[in-house]
Amino acid sequence: MSNDFRPSKWSEYIGQEKVIKNLKICIESSIKQNKVLDPIIFSGPSGMGKTSLAYLLSKILKTKIHIVNGPSLQRPSDLISVLTSIKENQILFIDEVHSVSKDIMEVLYPVLEENKLSIIIGKEYNSKIVNIKLPNFTIITATTEINKLPFPFLNRFPIQFELEGYNHDDLTKIIINTFNKLQYKIEIEQAKIIAKFSRLVPRVAINLVKRIYDFLITEKIKDLSEKNLIWVFKQMGLYEYGLNEKDLDYLFTLLENNTLSLDSLAQIINVPNQTILNNMEPIFLKERLIIKTGRGRQLTNKGKIYLEKNKNQHI
Numbered sequence: 001m002s003n004d005f006r007p008s009k010w011s012e013y014i015g016q017e018k019v020i021k022n023l024k025i026c027i028e029s030s031i032k033q034n035k036v037l038d039p040i041i042f043s044g045p046s047g048m049g050k051t052s053l054a055y056l057l058s059k060i061l062k063t064k065i066h067i068v069n070g071p072s073l074q075r076p077s078d079l080i081s082v083l084t085s086i087k088e089n090q091i092l093f094i095d096e097v098h099s100v101s102k103d104i105m106e107v108l109y110p111v112l113e114e115n116k117l118s119i120i121i122g123k124e125y126n127s128k129i130v131n132i133k134l135p136n137f138t139i140i141t142a143t144t145e146i147n148k149l150p151f152p153f154l155n156r157f158p159i160q161f162e163l164e165g166y167n168h169d170d171l172t173k174i175i176i177n178t179f180n181k182l183q184y185k186i187e188i189e190q191a192k193i194i195a196k197f198s199r200l201v202p203r204v205a206i207n208l209v210k211r212i213y214d215f216l217i218t219e220k221i222k223d224l225s226e227k228n229l230i231w232v233f234k235q236m237g238l239y240e241y242g243l244n245e246k247d248l249d250y251l252f253t254l255l256e257n258n259t260l261s262l263d264s265l266a267q268i269i270n271v272p273n274q275t276i277l278n279n280m281e282p283i284f285l286k287e288r289l290i291i292k293t294g295r296g297r298q299l300t301n302k303g304k305i306y307l308e309k310n311k312n313q314h315i
């Protein structure tokens with residue numbers, strides 16, 4: 001189902017104007033030079049549209065995309081079997097590329113640099129390196145953790161894009177488009193309310209739309225009036241800005257402790273550091289509920305007012 005909501009033309013891919021503008025230039029240039037696109041890497045937090053961009057490029061270029069996931073690529077043979085099945089002009093998409101093994105990275109270096117596969121055949125004394133020229137194809141990779149990639153590896157991607165944050169207008173458009181795909185007409189004012197609960201992340205917005213649609217289909221609500229939407233969010237355990245119980249735990253912990261480091265927060269609320277950094281704090285920072293100081297995280301006045309307003313609902 002989730003694939004149905006992925007953009008299949010430029011106009012459906014909302015926001016990220018700078019990235020899109022530059023990508024279009026790369027595509028135009030490659031067509032004029034009759035070449036495939038250079039290796040591309042997309043980075044940015046989860047749910048922001050990296051995988052969707054790779055899919056969209058395959059649609060735009062009208063070519064097949066072979067998809068592999070970093071964590072499932074461990075032995076070189078896992079990658080070699082994919083590489084040998086790729087044909088001229090096609091796309092290889094490696095998602096979550098920061099989690100491929102070191103051995104896989106070794107296979108990728110000559111592929112990125114010279115478009116060739118270097119494999120060692122035989123054992124020890126009898127081994128020899130065999131080079132196989134690969135067809136011209138495009139490698140696209142995506143990562144949520146670009147810092148984990150070694151510099152020489154990153155260097156081999158001439159096209160690098162870090163996805164930027166979205167604003168409420170972007171989210172409103174994505175919500176309207178998603179309801180359109182479900183053949184449901186939504187008013188802009190209603191979409192704006194849902195956008196406010198989307199943490200400024202497209203995937204969160206799309207998931208909210210699916211859940212709200214469940215309530216419509218099962219006639220738990222008749223329409224998308226503000227009152228109904230707020231009721232649905234309450235059923236889903238969501239607070240203003242789309243925060244949930246865990247987010248509130250984080251904020252109340254800060255209220256009690258004044259200033260805390262990331263490590264202490266992670267321990268107290270029992271959530272991994274990366275989850276806090278990637279999925280929780282971005283919305284707290286954007287809505288100015290917290291600030292990061294040299295000594296640690298602190299609640300702002302706005303954060304304190306937020307908790308005061310929402311404390312009765314929090315258990």
Ligand SMILES: Nc1ncnc2c1ncn2[C@@H]1O[C@H](COP(=O)(O)OP(=O)(O)OP(=O)(O)O)[C@@H](O)[C@H]1O
Nearest residue numbers: 005006007013014046047048049050051052202203
């Ligand atoms: N700019 C956008 N315009 C329209 N829809 C978008 C946009 N960005 C993301 N989406 C939608 O949000 C959902 C999540 O996007 P996507 O899977 O591309 O995120 P991701 O960055 O690859 O996340 P992850 O790092 O978790 O893999 C998809 O359903 C996609 O269609």
Ligand SMILES: [Mg+2]
Nearest residue numbers: 050051095142
């Ligand atoms: Mg993805």
